[in-house]
Amino acid sequence: MSTVDLQIYNDKVVCGKHKKEVCSECNQSFIEINDLTRHLKSTNGQVPPPGAVLPLRSQQIAKMREDGNTHFRAQRHQEAIAAYTNAINIAFDRPLWEPSQLAREELAVLLCNRSAAYIARKEWVDAYVDAQGVIELKRPWSKGHFRLGKALIGMGRIAEAIEALNLGLMFDPEATEIQKALKEAETGLEAEEDE
C-alpha cells in the first residue's frame, strides 16, 4: 500500500522533506486539502449536508456587487472594477461542497459586470478574458457574447467580433444592443476593407 510522505506543520499538511505546501521536488500539492480544511473549520465540526449554503458569503458578495453597480452607474469605473474583483475573489473561494450551479450563476454575473467596467475603461484584454469566462460559465447567456464582441471590436479583431456577436444573437435574437454592436462591427469591417 502506497503512502504519501507528509507531515503537519503549523496546522497545515506539508510535504515531509521540505515542509512545503506545493513541492515541485516531491511532485505534491497539498493546497486542495488545506483549502478544504480551512472551509471545514468554519462549519464548527459539522459535516456539510448536501445543498447547504452559508448565507454570510452570499450576502457579502451581493453587497459588493451592489457597490460595484453604484460605482459603475456613477461612471467611477476604477472603483467598480475593484469592488467586482473583491466580490469575484470571495465567490471563487466558495466552499467546494456548496451547489456549483449557484456559484456559476454568481460568478457569471460578476465577471460580466467587471467586463463591462473594463470595456468602459478601454482595457480590452481584461474585458476580453472576463467575457470568455462568462461564456464558459453560462454559454446560453447572450450578454457574455455581447461583451466578448465589444472587447474584440476594441482590440481591432473585427471578424472575430462579428462571429461572437452572431453567436450571441442565436441565443437571444431580440437583443437590440447586440444588433447595434453588430452593425458597428460590420461598418468597421467595411472601412477596413476600403483602406
Added chain:
Amino acid sequence: MGSVWLAITYIGGWILSMRIFGYFWKNRKLAINDAEPWFPENKPRALYISLLQQTEPEATDAQLRAALLRRAMEAVTRVLSMREDKQVLANLVKQGTVGDDIWTEFTVSEKELEYEIMAIVEEANTFKERWGQTILQTASEMVMHEKSKLLEKETKAKKEEEAHQKALDEQRKEHTRVQSEKNKEARIERERAKALQELLAEEDAAKKKASRPRSKKKSH
C-alpha cells in the same frame, strides 16, 4: 531395432512441440499480467491513509475529513469515467478490436472501485453517524464545483497570454514602423541622389550648350 528409433523420434517430437507451445503460452500469460491498471495510483487515498498514520502532531479532525472528502471525490470521478468507458469497451471487445486482457483489467478495477466506495462510506460513518449516506452526494457536487474553480487559474493564464501576445504585436508594429521609416529615408536619399545627378547632367548639358555657340562663333 528400427521400431525403437521410430518410437524415440516420435516421443522426442512430441516433447519438443510441447516445449515450444509451453514457451509461447508462458510469454502470453506474462503479457496479460503486464496489462496496465485501468487507473493510475489513487493519490487522495494514499494521502488519507498517510494522514491517519500521522503522529506528533496528529492530524486534526477537519484535516481528516477534508482528506476523506478528497478521496470520495476521486472515487466519484472514477465511477463517472468507468460508466462512460464501459459501453464503448464492451463493444470493442465484442468486435475483437481490443484484447480480453484489457477487459479483465477493467472488471478488476470495477470491483476494486466498489470496495473503495464501501470503505469510504464506512470511514465516513466513523466521523459522524450517517455521514456515509451523504458523503458521495456531497463529493459529486464538489467534483462539479471544482470544474468552475478551474476557471480562476485559466483566467489568469489567459490574461498573461493575451498580454504577451499584445506585447509581441506591438513589438512587431514598432518593428514595421521603424522599417518603413528606414525605407522612406532610403527612398528619399535615393531620390535626392537621383535629383542631384539629374541636376549635374542638366548643368553639363547647359555647359555644353554654352560652349557650343562660342565655338560656332569662333568658326564664323
